[in-house]
Amino acid sequence: DQQVKQNSPSLSVQEGRISILNCDYTNSMFDYFLWYKKYPAEGPTFLISISSIKDKNEDGRFTVFLNKSAKHLSLHIVPSQPGDSAVYFCAASIYNNDMRFGAGTRLTVKP
Amino acid sequence: NAGVTQTPKFQVLKTGQSMTLQCAQDMNHNSMYWYRQDPGMGLRLIYYSASEGTTDKGEVPNGYNVSRLNKREFSLRLESAAPSQTSVYFCASSRDRVSYEQYFGPGTRLTVT
Numbered sequence: 715d716q717q718v719k720q721n722s723p724s725l726s727v728q729e730g731r732i733s734i735l736n737c738d739y740t741n742s743m744f745d746y747f748l749w750y751k752k753y754p755a756e757g758p759t760f761l762i763s764i765s766s767i768k769d770k771n772e773d774g775r776f777t778v779f780l781n782k783s784a785k786h787l788s789l790h791i792v793p794s795q796p797g798d799s800a801v802y803f804c805a806a807s808i809y810n811n812d813m814r815f816g817a818g819t820r821l822t823v824k825p
Numbered sequence: 826n827a828g829v830t831q832t833p834k835f836q837v838l839k840t841g842q843s844m845t846l847q848c849a850q851d852m853n854h855n856s857m858y859w860y861r862q863d864p865g866m867g868l869r870l871i872y873y874s875a876s877e878g879t880t881d882k883g884e885v886p887n888g889y890n891v892s893r894l895n896k897r898e899f900s901l902r903l904e905s906a907a908p909s910q911t912s913v914y915f916c917a918s919s920r921d922r923v924s925y926e927q928y929f930g931p932g933t934r935l936t937v938t
Contacts, residue, residue, distance in 0.1 A: 716866075716867075718867070720867075723865075746925045748925060748926070750929075755931065755932075756931055756932075757829070757915050757917070757929030757930050757931050757932055758868070758915070758929045759928075759929070760926045760927070760928070763925060763926065803867060803868065805868075807925055809923065812870050812873075812883060812884060813870070813925070813927070814867075814884075815860075815867035815868040815869070816867050817865050817866055817867040818867060
């Protein structure tokens with residue numbers, strides 16, 4: 715039972731353009747959502763998060779949007795840079811409970 | 826400040842062999858976790874330790890045991906390895922169980938033949 719889904723295994727964008735990574739979830743009890751970034755041969759690193767009481771959170775070039783009615787969140791990267799090329803995982807959690815991860819989206823930013 | 830370290834980085838086992846994956850963190854975190862990552866599956870929680878002296882099962886605990894040796898160290902043991910346990914294993918830690926942000930180690934790539 716995959717409660718968090720990233721339906722696009724890969725995404726390719728041109729440097730300077732916007733990257734939009736999408737994530738859907740099924741459990742309406744999730745109250746916190748995170749995005750992790752993973753380079754090859756390294757562990758995931760925390761990127762940005764959002765609480766279920768908000769619908770948007772920004773941190774520099776990264777913005778996460780949450781649409782609770784659609785059970786959908788997205789990560790926007792503007793402008794995209796070649797160094798952003800990595801696998802991005804979305805994750806969702808219920809307070810004091812297990813975190814569930816999506817399968818990841820491989821982003822390639824072309825110079 | 827090394828963060829979360831894992832040993833070994835790579836391991837090949839034969840079916841039925843046993844081994845222990847080691848994890849240590851130097852961030853004075855209370856909670857530690859073991860995940861496995863398989864293609865198309867994302868990361869799945871095997872076991873976690875909310876605080877020193879406690880351990881609990883996660884989503885996929887079968888075939889594994891864990892030990893929280895002290896506040897810094899959390900090991901994962903495979904008593905009788907099976908090919909289905911071929912995976913990349915990540916250890917993670919967080920300040921406490923209600924801190925959502927987790928810090929991950931570099932992973933151990935395990936192959937069971």
